Amino acid sequence: MKAYPRPALAGIALIALSLTLAACSKSEEGAKPSGEPIAAVAAPAGTSWSETIAETPEGYYLMGNPNAKLKLVEYGSYTCSHCRDFAAEASEEIKKIVDTGKMSFEFRTYVRDPIDLTTALLARCGGKDIYYPLSEQFFANQAAMFEKVQGQEAAFKNVEQLPPAQRFGAIAQIAGLVEYAQQRGISADQAKQCLTDTAAAEKLAKGVEAANSQYQIQGTPSFLINGVLVDNVANWALLQPKLKQAGL
Numbered sequence: 001m002k003a004y005p006r007p008a009l010a011g012i013a014l015i016a017l018s019l020t021l022a023a024c025s026k027s028e029e030g031a032k033p034s035g036e037p038i039a040a041v042a043a044p045a046g047t048s049w050s051e052t053i054a055e056t057p058e059g060y061y062l063m064g065n066p067n068a069k070l071k072l073v074e075y076g077s078y079t080c081s082h083c084r085d086f087a088a089e090a091s092e093e094i095k096k097i098v099d100t101g102k103m104s105f106e107f108r109t110y111v112r113d114p115i116d117l118t119t120a121l122l123a124r125c126g127g128k129d130i131y132y133p134l135s136e137q138f139f140a141n142q143a144a145m146f147e148k149v150q151g152q153e154a155a156f157k158n159v160e161q162l163p164p165a166q167r168f169g170a171i172a173q174i175a176g177l178v179e180y181a182q183q184r185g186i187s188a189d190q191a192k193q194c195l196t197d198t199a200a201a202e203k204l205a206k207g208v209e210a211a212n213s214q215y216q217i218q219g220t221p222s223f224l225i226n227g228v229l230v231d232n233v234a235n236w237a238l239l240q241p242k243l244k245q246a247g248l
Contacts, residue, residue, distance in 0.1 A: 024077065024079075024080035024081055024082050024083070024112070024219060024220055036247055037247055037248075038069045038070055038102040038103075038247040038248065039102070040100045040101050040102055041065055041067075041068070041100070041101025041102065042101060043065070043099070043101060048099055049063075049064040049065050049098050049099050049100070049101050050063060050064065050095040050096075050098045050099045052064060052065070053128040053129060053131065053132070054066060054128070055128055056106065058207065059203060059207075060106055060107070060108050060207075061106065061107070061128045061131045061132070062104055062105070062106045063095075063098055063104060063105045063106065063132060064098035064099075064101070064103065064104035064105055065098075065101040065102075065103075065104055066104065068098075068101060068102060068103050068104040069102060069103075069247065070102055070103040070104075070225070070226065070243065070246055070247055070248065071103070071104050071106070071224075071225070071226050071227070072094070072103055072104070072105050072106070072223065072224070072225060072243065073105075073106045073107075073108060073223065073224040074086075074105070074106070074107050074108065074221050074222070074223055075108050075110040075211055075215075075217055075220060075221065075222040075223075075224075076107060076108070076109070076110060076220050076221045076222075077109070077110050077111070077112045077116050077220045077221075078109070078115075078116050078119040078120060078123070078135075078138050078139065078142070079112055079113055079115055079116040079119070079142070080112065080116075080220045080221070081142070082219075082220065082221060082234050082235070083139065083220050083221045084139040084140075084142045085235065086221050086234070086235055086236060087135070087136055087139040087140075088139065088140070089235065089236045090235075090236035090239070091132075091136055093236060093240075097243070097248065102247070102248060103243070103248065107132070107135060108207065108211070109123075109204055109207070110207075110208055110211060110217060110220050110222070111204055111205055111207075111208050112220065114167075114168075114171055115145070115149065115171060115175055117168070117201055117204060117205070118168045118171045118172050118175070118177060118195065119138050119145075119175075119177060120204055121168055121194050121195055121197065121200060121201060121204075122134075122138070122172065122177055122178075122181045122186065122191060122194060122195070123135045123138055124194065124200070125181065125186050125190050125191060125193075125194035126185060126186055126190070130184075130185065134181075134184060134186075137180075137184055138177075138180075141180055144176070145175050145176060145177065145180075148174070148175050148176045149174060149175050152174050155170075155174050156171075156174065158170075159171055159174075164198055165196045165198055166196070168195040168196070168201065169191075169192060169195040169196065172191070172195055178191050178195075215229045216229070217229075218231070219234075221234060223239060223242075225242060225243065225246050226246065230242050
């Protein structure tokens with residue numbers, strides 16, 4: 001992954017560089033979930049499970065049958081190249097499985113840096129119904145975004161001098177993320193509101209701390225199958241057999 005500046009966000013509790021920044025890599029192999037074959041469950045008439053999105057009590061967005069026997073969770077970062085590659089190769093495959101009603105899917109943002117956090121705020125800006133399509137598009141834009149921020153050290157240095165509520169908006173402008181979001185249905189007013197929501201930013205940062213505490217996340221992407229962290233899995237080719245072992 002290309003290098004880019006990471007300005008500190010001092011003044012916003014839990015978002016400064018006191019966060020543990022996980023590498024875009026994987027750790028040693030861990031638990032191997034297994035289970036009996038799972039029966040398909042039809043979606044309610046006129047709907048599909050992959051278009052059924054619900055907000056969880058923790059504030060994440062769950063795709064699919066909320067009572068699915070198999071629950072897949074990804075901890076991912078919008079600035080992680082492995083997460084980008086996983087989104088490109090696995091998103092459609094995951095939707096196909098979710099549509100069977102056997103499995104639900106939940107993407108949880110694992111914030112690694114200020115650009116990542118800025119992108120996460122924008123991805124959530126349109127609400128649950130476009131969260132997954134917009135997330136896929138932000139991953140597809142990752143290389144272009146990195147190109148925009150190259151050589152912008154002075155601009156990022158100036159961001160550090162801004163009041164906390166203005167910093168994410170400034171980062172988004174430098175990275176070209178506001179214009180990109182506007183082209184995908186997020187109005188300028190929506191983007192401004194989301195990027196000044198420091199409470200939402202702190203909640204995302206707390207989610208990282210909770211994940212570190214509960215699962216000892218070592219890198220991104222990381223996956224939970226029915227609440228068990230499955231290590232040494234960073235792509236679809238490695239994850240798919242684990243899902244079959246769990247009952248698909």
